[in-house]
Amino acid sequence: MSSVLVLGGGFTGLLAAAAASPHAREVTVLERDVFPEGPQPRRGQPQARHPHFLAPGGVLGLEQLLPGATHRLLAAGANRIGVGADLLFRPAAGGWLDRQDTGRYGISCTRQLLDHVVRTMVRERGGVTFRPECDVVSLLGDGRAVRGVRVREQRPGATEVFEADLVIDATGRGSQAGQWLDQLGIVVPAAEIVDSGHAYATRVYRARPGAESGFPLILIQADGRSGSPGGNATLLPVEDGQWLVAIGGTRGMSMPASNDDFLEFACERVPHPLIGELLAEAEPLSDTMTSRSTCNRRYRFDRVRAWPRGLVVAGDAASAMNPVYGQGLSVAARSANVLRSGFAARGVDPAAAARLQQSICRAAQDPWQMATSQDRQFRGTKGRGASVLARVQLRYGERVFQAATTRPAVAAVVSEVMFLVRPALAMGHPAVIAGALLGPRRPARSEPPLTAWERGFVTGGRVA
Template identity: 45%
Template sequence: MRKPTHAVVLGGGLAGTLAASVAASYVDTVTVIERDRFSADAAPRSGVPQARHAHLLWSGGARVIESLLPGTTERWIKAGAHRIGLPDGIVSMSAQGWLRRWPGTQFLITCSRDLLDSVVREQALADARTTLREYTEAQELLGSATTVTGVRIRDRDSGGTEELEADLVVDASGRGSRARQWLEALGLPQAREEVVDSGLAYATRVFRAPAGAAQSFPVVNVQADPREPRPGQTATLLPIEDGRWLVTLSGTRGGPPPTDEEHFVAFARGVRHPVVGELIAEAEPLSPVYASRSTVNRRLFFEKLPNWPRGLVVLGDAVATYNPVYGHGMSVVAHSAQALRQGLAKLGTGPGAARHIQRAVARAVEPAWMVATGQDILYPDAVGPRPNAVAALGQRYVERLMRTAASRPSVAEALLESFTLSGPMTGLLAPKVALATLRGPHLPPLKEPPLTADERSRATSGVPPAGGTGDWEE
């Protein structure tokens, strides 16, 4: 008689629940080990302090999640999330200027991180093969340098420990993962770590959206220009569920956003364009200011180890974390879960499967890592390896491409396909795109944010921004 197969997933966040939903199709039972307790509603968890800040799920990630858990997008929307088209639904100022709002084929999902996670978690745990064990933490891996056979866990209430045997262990325990130390304890060499740290700090506050803008409003985003010899400061406004705006401010080393309520709006007005500050100047605050510094770009190159044990996969923030301003983390998690599914479908949990999957996870990580670190290292006093000559040349090409995207719809479409992780980054080098980039922009840059007259009226009751002319771009 065949012995039942079992997978243990460490972490009940987005990465863990997606991994559990995948694993349930290839093993008999799945146990999810979660250090925290989940509340009945979509409330923040102590183990995910960054969840209070702005999170974007790009279409590349949303489509993958939909393929893993059909019906997820509809559930998000019914719960109050917004599906916002790109670039028509976003008012975004990049380092190269305002992006025009042409019709597009990409989109993003905006809502609180807690709502987004709770919908996925509910679907994943609805599978009868999957069991959640809350308030339980993993202590160490069981097995050897060649094969992981399970995990030792501890109940945080009783203090009791238990050994769980598993054919597959997936570490999706996030930034606090101890996978590197556990692997060393099994006799494997230390995995190489790379860190790029711009010293970024975040501050977030939730506002009630004006009545006219409660149901629909674009994402508004003012990014920093890393070429300027001063700290990079940004402001982002996201429409989220229940008629609210979530506003996140950020600043790199030497220019952090305020952590007090008194100066929040002033900082938003003081970035490269004051549009976010003006939009929230008269809005009703619904929360205090939440601050965070969990923004370092950090990557562990597990795929480079000379040997990898059978039965172990590491993914999500346990492999790589990124500056949240680029919004890639959740989409990378989705693609990593897809890599897990493809690997299990091809090789099961047999010899070589875990190493194959770990390398596929690394490929899913690479595009977002290149974007985040390539930009962040340019800020004053950033810490990390400097770009070589080839990387610097690539960066100059991307800068010209982004300037061109503000003027040519075909280039904007290619840029968004890559940036939303809907297509490979090599699409930016396609002959048609490269030729248009070399030609450069053919329209003058927009001088003001491309808010429509209707959006401006609904958000401000028709009152022009303080200190401005009211001549916002139509």
């Protein structure tokens, strides 16, 4: 049996290790950081402070890799979010979607809890060794084959070599894979960039008394159709009776400069003030944390003419989408399931690396298309403009979302595509096409469809 090196011990790396361990002689995860003992933050993962939603597509993928993971997460305090039933969604096209039980669900919790549970399950499975404080600096090999990595240890100047039959790069947005391949004489096409200049800020709140469990996830998208900067907001119920709240905006919109500005932004700069009104009497538990790491960036490793044996690049290291669309965790699960299927069919075969890489890039195509088509609507977005076909698809998508606000059959398909349960081709379903042609049955809801219990937590009870 072959040996595998996984670079990076985050969510993608953990799932890659889970995919490889039944088929490899040994799997070693190299992580430059130190793993915490429990669900605590770690220095090398600053994005973990912000909301992460494991969408239904990600839940299905996680269960394929680690059966029982959903149960473990819920037992640890995560929230089960029924898509449609427990999700209040105002898309960029405007108007709130009606609520309905689609039978699909996602998981909402902090990133720290998610990684802790998954890491614990990978350790329990066995066959995986974790090596912290290992900073990978280069690949070993040549233009034909990769046979390991060189690592910088914590001691100044000290390096160590790790050899393996297969190297999986799961180092995320900061991946140096393109640079490493260039050092081996392999020409990689320049990264594709679509950058809307999105920025966002996050605060942790204590849930309003009585709303510690069973409260819906709220998602309000930015509207870029006017040409002006758009604001968005997300309220994510997480463990320990807390709400993780993110507010943001596209290029040209000023982010909150202080904690006091956070609530004002949520009330005044977002298309609907619902989240701001829920926070008006909620207790903040953290200061404001900001991020501008929202650029869509992908490397077309599938177009490299002579991909080397023994190397695969997965997850955000290959294709990183704007995190405000909540796709990253599901794309990581897709990448790992490509590996799982490949290893089950052929074992850990270094010669299959090019085929695996092409499949991983294809698995990210739909999420890439959805995220970039939204971001290209905003004024000042940088990157190659949308093609004629992409513009037609965007206009069709707008009509579909407008129809989805009042047509449950359309909404059910849209949610499954949006949350990566079904491929984008499902947008051609006859019910969806009919909805796009006929339009909404009635004017879209201007106010969110809250239950009487939920309405009681809105300041002043203003929202109907």
